[in-house]
Amino acid sequence: MIPSSACQQQADTHPALWDEPWSSKLHHVLGHDLRETAAGSANGPSDETVNAIVRSFDSVRQDVRRGLIFAVIAISLAILTATAIWFWQSARVERDAATANLISAQAKLEFEDARNTLPLSVKLAREAAWRLLDHERSNSEAFGVLLAGTRLLPDAEIDQLELPAPVAQVLQRTEFGDLLLRLENRALCSASHSVRNLYCIDTSRTNTHIAQIPRSAAFAVSDESGKLCMYFANPDTAPRFLHCEENLPMEFGSDPGQETTAWFILDNGRMIAYSDDRICSWKIDESAALSAQTCQLFSALDAVVPYKDNSILVMRNNRACVYEVIEEGIVPSIEAPTFCIPVIGRIVGVSAGYFVASADDGHVSIIDLASLKSQEYAIPFVAQVALSHDLHVAAIRQMPQASVRNEVLLVDLTTGQERGRLRHDGRINAVEMLPGRPYIVTRSGASYPSDGTVSLWDVRTGREVTRFAVEGPVVALAILPGDSGRIAIAVNPEGATKPKLELWPFRRSEHEILPIQKRVVSSRVFTFQDGSVVLVGERERSCAYRVGDTGTPRCVTHTDTPVRLTLQGAERILSISTQETGQRLCSASISVGAAAALECPLNAPTEVEALSHNGRWLARRANEQVCIRTTDTKDQSQEKCLPGTARARLVTDDGRLLLTDRNPDGEVIYDIDKSRAILRIPAFQGDWEFTEFTTDNRYVALANSEGDYNSTVVRVYDTTYGTEVSQTTLPGRVLSMSFGSDDILAIGVEQGGAYLWNWRKNTMVARMSLGYPVQALSFDKNGRLLTVAGSRTQPYTELQRWSASYQALFSDSCGKLPESLESSELERYGIFDAPRFVCSKGSGFDEQGSAF
Incomplete structure (x- = not known):
């Protein structure tokens, strides 16, 4: 008996059965073979057996066919299911992105249209940025609002007290460390500078003005009838009534609505009051009583204001005259620069x-x-x-x-x-x-x-x-003394909310002003292990400013404007200066206490064309070649020359690569050790503005302006493979660039802005508005971006610190504004039962949306 598989093969290939159904083919072949087998035996299979065998094979074939059909259907369904899941997830991502972009747009509207909604705009921008970052997307609008809004927010440390009545006046007393409050319900209150306790007294008078008595715990108060009363107070007790002055020749009038008063106390402790035709002065004794009264008549008296410690400015007949107030009376000032000056109005x-x-x-x-x-x-x-x-x-x-x-x-x-x-x-x-x-x-x-x-x-x-x-109109404020800087704000909210006294800090660690004498020629920011230094080059001097140090800058003078400036470490300035013998390497020490001029010794390298940023390497012209060597005048052993190269533009900090200036074929980057070109950059129309290498020299960014400096194209090249990686176009001229972490390139432009560009993804992360040309920028060791910007017409330039990543922004904003959007607020944007950004300790954020 032949195997069944062989029977199937014969049935499929039998020429006489070519057009027959498969079951007929199998029946014929199987029956023929079985009969041949049975010919030599007494009995053979019956037709019923043969038919049963044929039916079995036919069923097997049909089952295999059905299985294959259902397998194809199952695979198709699986593919369709996976595709449906992918589309559903993509739709969810797009929906979340659209919602986040909607929240971002709302954040920008709140930030630009309403000053009081600053905290809300920061919360919205933070929520939008976090949601987009969760899907590996970015939104420069959300980043920008979060960045600018966080910088404007005060520190989160705030003390506040609820007040029994609206505030009319706040007076801070430096000597006693307290605040005096005049309330609209006839009460006088005292609170310490920490604003932890409030002590009040009901005066039963409608008070109009309060004034501090120098070097005394007592203070003076006038009421609506023009009476003057004295009170005593300190930070730990309620004001205590002392006495009211009687039988005075004039009323002590004040107009709270116009914030004007007809009386005041000079720094020398003398009380001054005036009316339409006279000015009176009193001495205030230790018991806060007025004595030694002197009055003087003045015709057509318009106003009297305090001038110096013991002098006043008297205005009448469109002239203001300075008078001294002494015990004998009110006399013309001898020390005043001029006795009288013409004035208009008031x-x-x-x-x-x-x-x-x-x-x-x-x-x-x-x-x-x-x-x-x-x-x-x-x-x-x-x-x-x-x-x-x-x-x-x-x-x-x-x-x-x-x-x-x-x-x-x-x-x-x-x-x-x-x-x-x-x-x-x-x-x-x-x-x-x-x-x-x-x-x-x-x-x-x-x-x-x-x-x-x-x-x-x-x-x-x-x-x-x-x-x-704050929540309501600000009716009064007082600036408290101290290096940290605090401000007391009195708020009278509308509605059922009680009036408040709030104490806010305003430390400005992100913002510094660098004084300059003349127009800035060049600037650069350097980052060292112990901090960052800003080098500002002017026409006749160059100064190094240590970031965060408010001390005197370290400067050197020079007769000619340097062609190029850099720092060698934090204690020495190097420059390329134009001398009679050509461009020479000059240097000067800027150690503490030194005030030197740039020195250009005779043995210093000449025909210098380029310096590395760290001041360790230079490129100079020698015998129609460009030679690279260290800046150490005593060490010439490592000088290597490249024949036939164009003018040198920049040497990398490790002295390995050289970028040459433009030639007809474009720019060229040379490997100095191998003496060969590794990257040829095509010649583009326009001017070459700026060049920057990554720290490992793997990538280089070049800025090339087009037209009349209306725009600049920034391109990033791979120096290993010699290919262009990415490019972007920015408005105006590029003045500075710096590579940061996470594929970020910071770009400063002349139009008063700095851009954060992810060059690998070719997406613009953020734009920072600075108002003035960004002369220099760099990332410090903590990843913050330092920018130097200033106007050419003003005698200073501005140094600012910026958070240059989402993680840093989340950390900074949570430090100032730990509250996040509530679920009810998110529902306005169609977000239900979804994770939300929640601040907690630390500087990052976890998978549930909480910062850690």
Whole structure:
């Protein structure tokens, strides 16, 4: 008997059965073979047996066919299921990304349209950035809002007290470390600078003004009837009534609504009060009683304001005169720069001995008391001018009802030019300079509408550096002394919320100003193990500023503008300077206490064309070749020359690679050890602006401007394979570049911005607006980006620190704003029962969305 498989093969290939069904073929062959087998035997198989065998084989074949069909169907279903799952997951990712982008757009709207919603905009941007990062995506808008918003947020350390009634006035007393509060319910209160306890007394009077008595725990209070009373207070007790003054020749009037008063106390401890025709002075004794009264008549008296320790400024008949207040009376000042000066309208600002500002309904005039020159500005209804003689700047505030733009004008008193405008969403009610610091505080409070914010501005740049957003109009503030910097803010919320006294810190560790004398020629930031140093080159001097060190910069002088500057370590400046014998290597020590000039010794290398960033290597021209050697004048053994190369542009920090300047075929990068070209960069139209290598020299970035510097193309090349990796186009000229971690290239442009570009993914991570050309930038050892930016017309440049990664931003924002969006807030964007970003200890975030 033949095997069944053989029967199947015969049935499939039998020529006489070619067109027959398979079962007929098998029946014929099987029956024939069985009969041949049975011919030699007595009995053979019956037709029924043969048919059964045939049916069995037929069933097997049909089952195999069905199995194959169902297997194909099952595989197709599996593929369809996997595809459906992939599309579903992709749809979920796209939906989450769309939701995150929607949240990001809302964050930008909140950030730009409403100053008081700064905390909300940071929360929204943080949530959007975290959701996009979870899907390995980025959004430069979310990054930008989170970056800018976090920088404006004050530190999270805040103390606050609920008050029994709205606040009318806050007075801080440095000597006793407390705050005095005048409430609208006739109460007087005392609180320590830590704002932990509040002690109050009901005076049964409607008080109008309080003033501190120098070198005394007592203070003076006037009421609506013009009576003057004395109180005693310290941080641990409620104010205690002492006495009220009787039989005084005039009333002590004040107008809280206009924030004006007709009495004040000089720094020498003498009380001054005035009326329409007289000025009176009293001595305040140890019991806080007034004595030694002297009065003097003045015709057509308009106003009296404090001037110096023992002098006042008396205004009448459009003239302001300086008088000294002594026990014998009120006499013309002998020490004043000038006895009388012309003024207009009313006095709105005084910087004793330096400037006086006056204003009428249409103009404001600022007089320099040293030169008696005045500067006038056509600004109507000026209410206040805050003056700083140290910084030669004036902040001009209009009356709240007259200011339609809700802004303060910042004016440079040296040039008379506008320096900037400090804007609020609501009416601005007060401007105050910080003593001894280059900052100004503005508040939007008592006048409707109020935006419920207090802002800290740098008067040198006009930039807002901190914003305090509170729940309601800010009616009063006081700046507390101390190096850390704190501000007490009195808030009168609308509705059922109780009034509050809040204490905020405003430490500015991310922001420094570097003073310069003349226009900056070149700048660069260097990072060492012990910190970072900014090197700023001017026309006649070069200075090194240690980041975070407020001490005196270390400078060297030079007669010619250096072609190239760099640092060799943190203690020595190297430069390429133009001499009679060509471009020579010059150097100078900048050790502590040294004030030297650049030295160009005769044995120093000449015809120097390029330096490495770390100052260890140079490239010079010798016999029509470019030779590379160390900058050590005593060591010439390692000099290697490359024949026939173009002008040298840059040597890498390890001295291995040389980038040459443009030739007809483009730029060329040479391997110095192998003396051969490893990368040829095609010649592009436009000018070559900047070049930067990665620390391992594997990649190089080149910036090439196009047209009239309207745009610049930045390209990244792989020096190993000689190929272009990525490129991007930016507006304007590129002034600086620096490679960071996670494939980030920081790019500074002339139009006042810095970009973070992921060159491997070719995505723009963020743009930072700095307002001025970014002259230099670099990443420090902690991964923060340091930028140096400044105007060519102002005598300083600005150093700022930036968080250059999402993880750093999450950490910084959580440190200042630990609260996150609630689930109910996320539901507005269609997010239900989903993980959300939650701050916790640390600097990162876990898989559930919590920072750790």
